[in-house]
Amino acid sequence: MLLLTLAFGALAVLLTWDFVRKRQRAATLERSKISGPLSLPVLGNGLQALDLGAENIVDWVEESFRLYGKTFRMWILGESLIYTKDLKYFEAILGSTTLLQKGQLYKFLRPFLNDGLLLSVGKKWHARRKVFTNAFHFNVLGHYVDIMDRQAAVMVEKLRGVADGETTVDMLPYVSLAALDVITEAAMGVQVNAQSDSEFPYVQALKSVVYIQSDRMFRFLQRYDWLFRLTCPVLRSKLLKDVRVMHDFTDKVIRERRAAVEQAKADGSYRPLSLGDPEVGRKSQMALLDILLQATIEGQPLSDADIREEVDTFMFEGDDTTSSGVSFALYAIARHPQVQARIYRELLQVLGRDPSTPVTQAKLQELKYLDCVIRETLRLYPAVPAVGRYTSKEIQIGGQTIPAHTSIYLVLYFAHREAEFFPDPLAFKPERFLDRADSEDRETFAYLPFSAGPKNCIGQKFAMLEMKALVSKVLRYYELLPRGPEVKPMMNFILRSSSGMNVGLRPRRSS
Numbered sequence: 001m002l003l004l005t006l007a008f009g010a011l012a013v014l015l016t017w018d019f020v021r022k023r024q025r026a027a028t029l030e031r032s033k034i035s036g037p038l039s040l041p042v043l044g045n046g047l048q049a050l051d052l053g054a055e056n057i058v059d060w061v062e063e064s065f066r067l068y069g070k071t072f073r074m075w076i077l078g079e080s081l082i083y084t085k086d087l088k089y090f091e092a093i094l095g096s097t098t099l100l101q102k103g104q105l106y107k108f109l110r111p112f113l114n115d116g117l118l119l120s121v122g123k124k125w126h127a128r129r130k131v132f133t134n135a136f137h138f139n140v141l142g143h144y145v146d147i148m149d150r151q152a153a154v155m156v157e158k159l160r161g162v163a164d165g166e167t168t169v170d171m172l173p174y175v176s177l178a179a180l181d182v183i184t185e186a187a188m189g190v191q192v193n194a195q196s197d198s199e200f201p202y203v204q205a206l207k208s209v210v211y212i213q214s215d216r217m218f219r220f221l222q223r224y225d226w227l228f229r230l231t232c233p234v235l236r237s238k239l240l241k242d243v244r245v246m247h248d249f250t251d252k253v254i255r256e257r258r259a260a261v262e263q264a265k266a267d268g269s270y271r272p273l274s275l276g277d278p279e280v281g282r283k284s285q286m287a288l289l290d291i292l293l294q295a296t297i298e299g300q301p302l303s304d305a306d307i308r309e310e311v312d313t314f315m316f317e318g319d320d321t322t323s324s325g326v327s328f329a330l331y332a333i334a335r336h337p338q339v340q341a342r343i344y345r346e347l348l349q350v351l352g353r354d355p356s357t358p359v360t361q362a363k364l365q366e367l368k369y370l371d372c373v374i375r376e377t378l379r380l381y382p383a384v385p386a387v388g389r390y391t392s393k394e395i396q397i398g399g400q401t402i403p404a405h406t407s408i409y410l411v412l413y414f415a416h417r418e419a420e421f422f423p424d425p426l427a428f429k430p431e432r433f434l435d436r437a438d439s440e441d442r443e444t445f446a447y448l449p450f451s452a453g454p455k456n457c458i459g460q461k462f463a464m465l466e467m468k469a470l471v472s473k474v475l476r477y478y479e480l481l482p483r484g485p486e487v488k489p490m491m492n493f494i495l496r497s498s499s500g501m502n503v504g505l506r507p508r509r510s511s
């Protein structure tokens with residue numbers, strides 16, 4: 001009896017707390033005319049939104065924009081969320097130098113990325129961002145293009161077995177392993193040969209962790225750590241085991257590279273690099289890890305733990321994003337023969353007839369039309385479909401008041417499909433970027449595949465080079481054909497397609 005009374009008492013307190021908290025925030029949102037679906041006490045919209053499954057989120061968000069306008073709100077267990085495609089929000093949030101904290105959903109990245117560049121804020125983020133800004137300077141990316149070209153060559157060989165003109169090929173698994181090989185070598189300076197050995201434990205663990213954590217975002221019973229622990233103990237222990245595999249591998253590589261630096265110190269060939277040193281990133285063959293090992297912040301070297309979170313961040317950011325971009329591009333090109341013909345003409349003109357001739361950074365830069373094709377791909381299929389920020393204080397945006405403790409998600413996917421900025425928005429038309437000035441997009445915030453402001457994508461130049469290197473190599477060897485079902489875009493951290501990203505491949509006569 002006592003237990004029952006206590007349980008009822010606790011429930012009453014919970015309901016009252018939820019009611020008061022929600023009433024205050026709801027009143028603010030109502031005054032600002034931000035509406036959203038009806039919500040249950042305590043659970044809010046948890047059951048509606050989180051049992052949709054990742055493959056239905058795009059349709060659900062689209063329908064919500066249709067019903068509630070360019071900005072709508074949700075409640076999940078007292079958590080307040082806003083989804084928007086209104087560019088005045090984009091401008092206010094991404095233009096801010098103080099609103100840098102990520103939205104609540106990013107907590108799913110924390111177990112494996114810890115407090116790396118993507119998730120960190122404040123002094124720590126600022127100092128590290130400076131170190132990496134030099135490392136990603138356009139002038140120092142040439143070395144990475146060699147890695148990209150080599151791995152692209154492996155990928156086209158792997159594709160040979162399915163390039164019969166008939167087979168429907170989902171490009172993502174091929175591209176994803178190639179991108180993983182590129183980023184592992186670029187970030188850590190080691191070759192895992194994922195394309196030849198996809199069973200390599202690190203490769204398996206990274207894929208599994210990303211899959212489990214993306215899926216959890218949309219499952220109510222897994223969304224909160226305490227519920228996940230209770231309801232999915234087996235999955236949770238798999239997650240922890242995989243994270244350990246990843247961290248053990250990164251730790252091992254860091255130890256070995258550090259030993260090499262120590263050796264260099266011993267034989268007198270080592271010269272420490274400090275923040276802002278023009279040598280950072282300039283030395284050829286330098287992996288991002290080497291830059292971290294040699295950099296100092298306020299005179300102090302980074303610890304192994306500091307370095308690991310940054311390397312893991314690059315591994316995550318550098319693999320899934322570019323493989324999404326490349327696979328959607330190949331899919332779109334396969335379905336637009338005139339676009340494909342125009343790219344191919346450009347490839348012959350700039351790179352010549354022999355498809356095995358390696359590309360260079362300068363040659364990739366000359367591929368202007370391919371550049372437009374990739375930009376158009378990232379418009380319709382932005383690899384990062386939404387970016388989120390959390391405000392701990394009440395803020396005003398364009399005359400609307402956002403309550404404190406709200407996560408605001410800027411839905412790039414739908415902002416990029418607004419007819420006002422992109423006439424005939426659903427059509428794949430790379431030509432629209434031929435005479436579109438970057439400055440126009442920066443001013444209007446209408447096109448932001450790499451986000452904007454202080455926490456924009458630091459790897460965007462690297463990513464554009466990689467996407468061009470992989471797409472151009474495939475097209476130099478194969479003609480792409482429309483095969484298999486159309487894409488069905490699916491949002492998790494990274495944009496995917498629940499129906500695959502399918503093409504057919506036919507070897508070109510010259511290859």
Ligand code: HEM
Pocket residue numbers: 102117118119129313314317318319321322325378382383384386387388449450451454455456457458459460462463
């Ligand atoms: C198509 C490819 C890519 C796209 C579309 C993309 C997009 C983005 C976006 C939208 C953000 C901002 C996220 C946010 O504000 O929440 C971001 C951040 C970031 N990206 Fe990328 N990215 C790509 C490739 C890469 C690559 C190849 C790397 C590294 C090699 C990279 C490293 C990072 C890092 C470290 C951040 C965090 C920056 C910070 O917070 O200071 N990205 N990316």
